[in-house]
Amino acid sequence: xRRALALAAVLTLLPATAAAAADLExxxxxxREASYSAEQVISCSTPxxxxxxxxxxxxxxxxxxxxxxxxVSSGSGGWALxxxxxxxxxxxxxxxxxxxxxxxxxDNGSVHPFLxxxxxxxxxxxxxxxxxxxxxDGATGxxxxxxxxxxxxxxxxxxxFIEFDPTPSEVPTSxxxxxxxxxxxxxxxxxxxxxxxxxxxxxxxxxxxxxxAYYSDGFFSFAVFQTPTVVELTDPGVLTLEDSVYARSxxxxxxxxxxxxxxxxxxxxxxxxxxxxxxxxxxxxxxFAPGILQRIWRSLFG
Numbered sequence: 385x386r387r388a389l390a391l392a393a394v395l396t397l398l399p400a401t402a403a404a405a406a407d408l409e410x411x412x413x414x415x416r417e418a419s420y421s422a423e424q425v426i427s428c429s430t431p432x433x434x435x436x437x438x439x440x441x442x443x444x445x446x447x448x449x450x451x452x453x454x455x456v457s458s459g460s461g462g463w464a465l466x467x468x469x470x471x472x473x474x475x476x477x478x479x480x481x482x483x484x485x486x487x488x489x490x491d492n493g494s495v496h497p498f499l500x501x502x503x504x505x506x507x508x509x510x511x512x513x514x515x516x517x518x519x520x521d522g523a524t525g526x527x528x529x530x531x532x533x534x535x536x537x538x539x540x541x542x543x544x545f546i547e548f549d550p551t552p553s554e555v556p557t558s559x560x561x562x563x564x565x566x567x568x569x570x571x572x573x574x575x576x577x578x579x580x581x582x583x584x585x586x587x588x589x590x591x592x593x594x595x596x597a598y599y600s601d602g603f604f605s606f607a608v609f610q611t612p613t614v615v616e617l618t619d620p621g622v623l624t625l626e627d628s629v630y631a632r633s634x635x636x637x638x639x640x641x642x643x644x645x646x647x648x649x650x651x652x653x654x655x656x657x658x659x660x661x662x663x664x665x666x667x668x669x670x671x672f673a674p675g676i677l678q679r680i681w682r683s684l685f686g
Contacts, residue, residue: 411506411518414525419444421552422526426636428541431658432621437636442552443526487581487601488515498528499548508603513537515657516603524550532604535659541637573597575608579667580660582606599654599664606654608668614649615642625662628671643671 421442428435440451488508496505498519508516514537519529529544569589575597577584582599589595595610609615617640620631631642639661641652650669 411520411525412527415520415527416443416446416448418521418524418526419550419552420524420526421549422545423547424543424545426541426543428634428636429539430634430639432632432634435634435636438546444552488603493520499545501528501548503528519544521548521550526550532655532657534657540657541655543637569595574610574669576667580663582664604654604656604660606652606656606664609651609653610647611649611651614644615651617642623661623665625666628665630665630671641665645669646672 422440424439424441426435426437426439442449442451488510491507491509493504493506496503496519498521502522504520504522506518506520507514508518513535514533516533517529517531518527520526521528526545526548528548529542531542531544532540534540568586573587573595575584575587575595579599581601582604583601585598585600587595587597594612597608599606599608617631617633620633620642623630623632623641629643633640633642638653638655639658641661643650646669652665652668656664
């Protein structure tokens with residue numbers, strides 16, 4: 385399952401390509417074309433406590449490299465995971481186009497200097513509820529800051545650059561696309577076409593029973609994985625919805641859920657604020673607690 389979680393981490397590093405309105409779409413598209421190196425602080429207030437990190441970013445030629453305990457590189461339709469300088473896995477993946485009506489509206493922006501640079505502040509609303517604030521560099525279009533909010537108006541995650549250089553060093557090629565190539569699948573799927581305001585963009589499947597679907601509401605996004613075996617999380621917390629119990633783990637800017645189903649396991653990885661989690665989870669296959677004979681059988685035969 386390492387590959388699945390690494391892939392989702394890439395898909396949710398930034399808001400989805402299909403945006404809430406033309407202005408926001410242009411902003412996000414321009415941000416992906418920017419070239420820079422930066423240091424970024426991520427701070428998230430989660431139900432399980434604060435989650436903080438400092439990461440290094442390099443973006444050039446449409447490829448973003450994030451360096452920390454592991455390195456994740458993503459480009460146009462691709463991703464790669466690097467551990468200790470060694471390529472672990474890579475694939476060519478590209479989300480589809482979101483056709484639904486915009487979930488969000490974006491204000492016209494205002495002048496907002498940041499890191500001694502000319503920049504603009506754009507606020508993102510769902511109805512009258514503030515959901516996000518973007519600070520966009522005027523010269524390059526890079527996203528200097530992304531702040532997201534819960535439905536009650538409280539801050540969820542703050543991602544902001546603390547250093548920014550618009551002339552990045554040479555980023556080594558990460559061999560994107562040289563690994564297993566995943567193509568969107570047309571096979572019937574148990575993944576619903578929509579989950580609340582989230583629309584399913586694409587479904588991918590490999591040859592060993594690994595399936596995932598990518599969802600977006602135009603800004604927030606997540607991937608849902610269907611796996612032959614249960615995904616084990618390290619020191620997880622728990623979320624209980626009615627009689628359903630989910631293992632949950634928060635990382636800076638990302639949440640992962642895992643649960644067992646009748647057919648194996650499922651996992652969800654995304655950048656969603658906590659108030660969005662229940663509706664999404666309850667629209668998927670519900671957790672299943674196997675009996676003792678089933679547990680013995682699985683322990684013996686998988």
